[in-house]
Amino acid sequence: MSNISRVRVPKPMQRTLLLEAGYRCSLWNCTNQVSLEFHHIDQNPANSVPENLLVLCALHHSQATAGNIDMKACRLIKSALVDRLCGRQDMRTRRQYVTAAISELRNTKTFRGSTVGPLFLRPEWCMERRDRTSQMPNFDRQLLHLVNSAPAGDIRIVFRNTERFRQKLDVLVPESERARFVHDTLAGIERLWGSGERGPDLICRDTGHTNIDLIFDAAVLSTFRRHQFSPIEYGYLSRNQHEIDWAIQRFDSVFDAASRGREIELSQLKAFVVTLWTTS
Ligand SMILES: [Zn+2]
Numbered sequence: 001m002s003n004i005s006r007v008r009v010p011k012p013m014q015r016t017l018l019l020e021a022g023y024r025c026s027l028w029n030c031t032n033q034v035s036l037e038f039h040h041i042d043q044n045p046a047n048s049v050p051e052n053l054l055v056l057c058a059l060h061h062s063q064a065t066a067g068n069i070d071m072k073a074c075r076l077i078k079s080a081l082v083d084r085l086c087g088r089q090d091m092r093t094r095r096q097y098v099t100a101a102i103s104e105l106r107n108t109k110t111f112r113g114s115t116v117g118p119l120f121l122r123p124e125w126c127m128e129r130r131d132r133t134s135q136m137p138n139f140d141r142q143l144l145h146l147v148n149s150a151p152a153g154d155i156r157i158v159f160r161n162t163e164r165f166r167q168k169l170d171v172l173v174p175e176s177e178r179a180r181f182v183h184d185t186l187a188g189i190e191r192l193w194g195s196g197e198r199g200p201d202l203i204c205r206d207t208g209h210t211n212i213d214l215i216f217d218a219a220v221l222s223t224f225r226r227h228q229f230s231p232i233e234y235g236y237l238s239r240n241q242h243e244i245d246w247a248i249q250r251f252d253s254v255f256d257a258a259s260r261g262r263e264i265e266l267s268q269l270k271a272f273v274v275t276l277w278t279t280s
Contacts, residue, residue: 021055032057041074091235105142108216112251114158117165120144123184155200204268213247220247
């Protein structure tokens with residue numbers, strides 16, 4: 001066990017680490033603010049890089065060295081500290097995620113993200129029907145509002161036209177109304193894009209990615225799903241500018257690589273709507 005003075009951690013790095021920990025033991029329930037020490041997470045005292053150093057009080061340092069607080073626990077404590085510093089906020093439930101997304105949508109002019117099928121484009125009568133049955137706040141309505149008010153180019157949307165979209169519609173739209181649904185949705189597409197001279201950037205294919213980012217002016221909502229047809233399971237919101245910039249780069253590179261050009265993507269979207277119930 002070593003205390004601060006005996007570990008060769010440069011002074012500036014010490015300051016950074018102590019700031020990260022809030023000048024106290026990093027264990028959540030520990031209130032100790034004195035006798036702080038640097039624990040080498042991998043138990044290698046020569047590895048004094050910031051990622052490997054955890055600020056602990058003398059008692060918890062000895063427990064970590066003895067392995068009572070094991071290496072994995074130390075890594076989790078460390079990553080929680082870093083997340084807090086990055087301004088990350090965990091999204092543990094779907095409701096939390098949707099609520100955060102709507103609140104960001106209200107305060108943004110730009111948007112990048114993906115959506116299951118052209119959900120937000122469905123006709124008003126269909127949306128109202130869903131609002132009555134859904135327990136969730138309405139993300140689609142807010143997205144439609146933004147899309148209608150933003151100039152082209154500030155918004156890029158990936159329409160993932162998966163089976164899940166069709167399944168949702170099967171429940172919402174009885175057979176007798178499906179022709180009307182297709183007609184009204186196509187009219188909505190026409191209103192938004194015309195013949196492609198206006199409206200948001202779009203691609204109409206699933207990029208297969210299981211990590212999905214919704215990117216706003218001042219936040220990125222990063223989410224994870226197990227595979228491309230399963231719902232979102234976990235996510236976090238970050239207001240860290242580097243993280244936002246990085247998410248934009250990642251999104252745009254996938255988007256640009258997948259795009260077959262605006263005209264083709266728009267005609268693919270229309271074709272998808274037209275063939276909703278004609279293929280089995
Ligand atoms: Zn402690």
